Amino acid sequence: MSARGGAVEFSGKVALVTGAANGIGAGVARRLAAAGASVVVADVDDERGKAVADEVGGVFAHCDVRDPRHSEAAVAVAVERFGGLDIAVLNAGIATGFTLGDDFDPERYRTVMGINLDGVVYGVHAALPELKKRGGHIVATASMAGLMAMPMDPVYGANKAAVVGLVRGLGPVLAADGVTVNAVCPSFADTAIITGFKSTLESAGMPVMSVDDVVDAFVAVLRDGQPGECWFVQAGRPSAPFTFPNPPGPRTATGERVRLGHDPIATDAKTAEPETADVKTADVKTAEPETADVKTTGDKTTDSNTTATPEEH
Numbered sequence: 153m154s155a156r157g158g159a160v161e162f163s164g165k166v167a168l169v170t171g172a173a174n175g176i177g178a179g180v181a182r183r184l185a186a187a188g189a190s191v192v193v194a195d196v197d198d199e200r201g202k203a204v205a206d207e208v209g210g211v212f213a214h215c216d217v218r219d220p221r222h223s224e225a226a227v228a229v230a231v232e233r234f235g236g237l238d239i240a241v242l243n244a245g246i247a248t249g250f251t252l253g254d255d256f257d258p259e260r261y262r263t264v265m266g267i268n269l270d271g272v273v274y275g276v277h278a279a280l281p282e283l284k285k286r287g288g289h290i291v292a293t294a295s296m297a298g299l300m301a302m303p304m305d306p307v308y309g310a311n312k313a314a315v316v317g318l319v320r321g322l323g324p325v326l327a328a329d330g331v332t333v334n335a336v337c338p339s340f341a342d343t344a345i346i347t348g349f350k351s352t353l354e355s356a357g358m359p360v361m362s363v364d365d366v367v368d369a370f371v372a373v374l375r376d377g378q379p380g381e382c383w384f385v386q387a388g389r390p391s392a393p394f395t396f397p398n399p400p401g402p403r404t405a406t407g408e409r410v411r412l413g414h415d416p417i418a419t420d421a422k423t424a425e426p427e428t429a430d431v432k433t434a435d436v437k438t439a440e441p442e443t444a445d446v447k448t449t450g451d452k453t454t455d456s457n458t459t460a461t462p463e464e465h
């Protein structure tokens with residue numbers, strides 16, 4: 153893949169995309185195939201999945217991401233049909249549809265967590281042996297809901313935040329094996345997942361992005377993503393890595409940062425570079441240290457979250 157900011161060419165690359173029968177996953181599959189990749193379209197929706205696979209000249213793999221054996225089988229399809237794996241887009245996901253009140257549905261809860269969180273964990277585990285062989289990329293579809301409070305669907309927010317945490321933790325670990333792992337965190341996009349509340353969004357003036365807008369972010373992440381970065385996708389702004397606030401720990405009693413094995417905190421300190429010149433520098437704020445006596449030696453605390461508009465998904 154090319155240098156930062158350039159066009160992206162995926163010739164010779166093999167990609168596995170889960171949840172690729174519809175919506176964002178189908179868009180990613182189409183874009184990767186159009187740029188030269190061989191694509192395994194993995195989904196529980198056999199009819200649509202096969203149609204997308206035929207359209208992109210790829211292969212369909214029936215894959216329920218809740219079952220780790222299905223993810224392993226989908227990776228095996230990539231190896232058997234295309235000779236290996238370079239890119240795993242772990243995208244399958246569903247909305248929740250309940251709160252923790254009277255409508256709480258424990259069975260649906262397990263289903264949602266199984267798809268939105270376990271599916272990513274199993275996908276990473278299944279893809280890693282192949283990705284490590286020749287270096288590669290994992291991109292998990294999280295959500296803006298994983299970066300902000302999500303009162304309208306707290307369980308969805310919880311499993312998407314878990315994906316964000318997983319990616320941040322894995323980033324530096326997998327980098328050592330030549331595998332770059334990122335999350336993409338879209339705001340609302342025009343797919344079946346928002347069908348039930350699209351009119352509510354529109355009447356509230358919430359922007360709804362096209363699938364193509366979101367797919368642009370996946371391509372940018374595959375081109376430019378650094379280990380563990382979680383990129384926001386927000387209408388009207390170029391996508392960029394979300395910069396997490398400087399956490400209070402772990403620190404010594406005198407306030408020095410304690411570095412852990414793979415130093416995951418260091419990846420948080422990166423300052424996002426605007427992808428286009430029209431990102432106003434006024435949007436890039438410097439976060440205040442949380443307390444005056446917390447030393448920030450070695451930790452840049454720049455908050456480059458041009459997306460931090462907490463009113464959006």
Ligand SMILES: NC(=O)c1ccc[n+]([C@@H]2O[C@H](COP(=O)([O-])OP(=O)(O)OC[C@H]3O[C@@H](n4cnc5c(N)ncnc54)[C@H](O)[C@@H]3O)[C@@H](O)[C@H]2O)c1
Nearest residue numbers: 171173174175176196197216217244245295340341343345
């Ligand atoms: N559309 C949005 O507004 C939005 C915003 C943020 C994040 N996301 C995330 O984007 C991802 C894709 O969603 P979408 O918006 O394209 O919705 P979508 O409903 O169009 O696509 C989801 C796909 O996942 C598949 N799927 C469902 N359960 C599965 C399972 N057990 N195993 C394998 N595949 C399964 C579906 O068949 C479907 O093809 C999800 O992770 C979703 O949470 C969507």
